[in-house]
Amino acid sequence: MKKKKITFGKAFVYFFVIMAAAFCVLPLLLIFIVSFTKESAIIRNGYSFFPEEWSLEAYKLLFENGADVLRCYGNSIFITVAGTISAVVITAMAAYSLSNPSVKYKDKLAMFFFVTMVFNGGMVPWYMICRKIGLSENLFALIIPNLIFSPFNLFLVRNYMREIPVSLMESAKLDGANDGHIAFKIYFPLSKPILATVALLYGISYWNDWWNSIMLVTDEKYYPIQYYLMKLKSDLNFMRNLQSAGMAGGGITPSESLQMATAVITIGPIILLYPFLQKYIVKGLVIGGVKG
């Protein structure tokens, strides 16, 4: 009797856990499948998990005629790589200084970084400052503001570096090494796991960013892929409204499967990096989240 009760409980647990997994994954699977569905099948049956006819049409179109998409994709790759590298270096250097026990004012300096995390002028002054210092209509505007460096990540790295035994630094100093050497040759290599976490956090937020482009860029040639996708959707809605009001000629709207294919290639790098994302970000955030 008791045994049967346990198996019922277990079945319930498995059922619920699997349902939750389906809830998380199926919507994504849908756009993936639609991107491989033949356009005529979508028009007949709508979006479906079981398409009548498969096709690679959308991807072919994307790579043959999608000069815009590919340029935006290239922009995104450049922004992400350049931004992540500089952000990680800046964060690691600052974290070293704030964890260096021979710096007397390190806690006061940490406070300097912390204050603006809690209180700052918000979107309006930020926008005005960016324009004032020339961060508009260029790729720097998509790299430098807002994302290049975050105090949260700084504290994450600093806390990690604090755990490195001071004796390492002291003996290196006795051997005549300066702080630059110690930071780059000893501390950074020893902090690899947390730097990986921070690099992935920066990388993801650069790749997913469209805030900087909506605020600071109007020229299409600087669009990153996320902003391109956003524009695509709102332009399509606009055209659909015109068409349903009988005001536009029609026939120029890109196909449903093409839209979804563009979305899928945007998710691409995240899928590729997913094993690392899971490993490092989870570890880093659990440490950061639980310890505050």
Add this chain to the structure above:
Amino acid sequence: MKKRKKYGLIRDVRKNKLSYFMLIPAALYTLIFGYCTIPYMIIAFQKFSFKKGIFGSEWVGLKNFEFFFKSQDALRIVGNTVKLNLLFLVFTIAASVTLAILINEIRNKYFKKIVQSSYLFPYFLSWIIVNYILYGLIGSKYGLLNHTIALLGGQSINFYNQPQFWTVILVVLKVWKDLGMNTVIYLAAITGFDEELYHAAAVDGASRWQMCRSITIPMLMPTVTMLAIISIGKIFYGDFGMIYALVGDNGVLYQATDVIDTYVFRVLRTTGNPSQAMAISLFQAIMGFLCVWGSNYIAKTKFKEGALF
């Protein structure tokens, strides 16, 4: 005394030249994008024009605030911000705590890993991508939901002009996106619990359900409270990235979806009135600061480890 302190800093810089040097880029960044934003806040009391600048613009006192609080928008957007954030908080916690407890019951390591990977994936997607997914599900012409309704012989619903559905839509999407990360945090807390407690309970003949109710849930409460307090600190900040990506400039839905941040964005970019935008955002910053300070105070008195500062 003061002089000695100053001397101390200079000597400290001399002693650790390279350390201070390595701090410069981060400090410069914080100075420009953090501290320099603060003086700009006074434009909330001006009729700011880009031509005249901060020093030349006309002072108007509290007019910008008056205009906002007298409009019908004030109550709606502040209400929406707080309401949505509270709903996000409650449902995310409920869903992820339940899920963490259930996963903890599973012994099969590989199965555990696979399901956890699937929960986490949405966390890494941008809201723009989520918007495409949402369109695939509820789009009026080809969307999965409407197609299913049509198959069953019902009338299809155009979700994009029916604001009454959107509170639910936003809550579901938020839970969908954040479920994985929150579950991971709670699961980490659960695995840190003392195994001895469970052994002792098992010896006394407790069932898994009884253990869950009288060991796991009570011991999870501090983590839950701590994360809830942190979220309450941010209750006046709407999720601009989420709302704007999903709703955009679709005015029909504002009634249910418009939050302080999207409103400020519109006043700044569409209406083009920086002073008024600043006034609303100053109000938000003050309320936000009070909330962070208050919630931190509570965290400090309740748990030593929980305080942010």
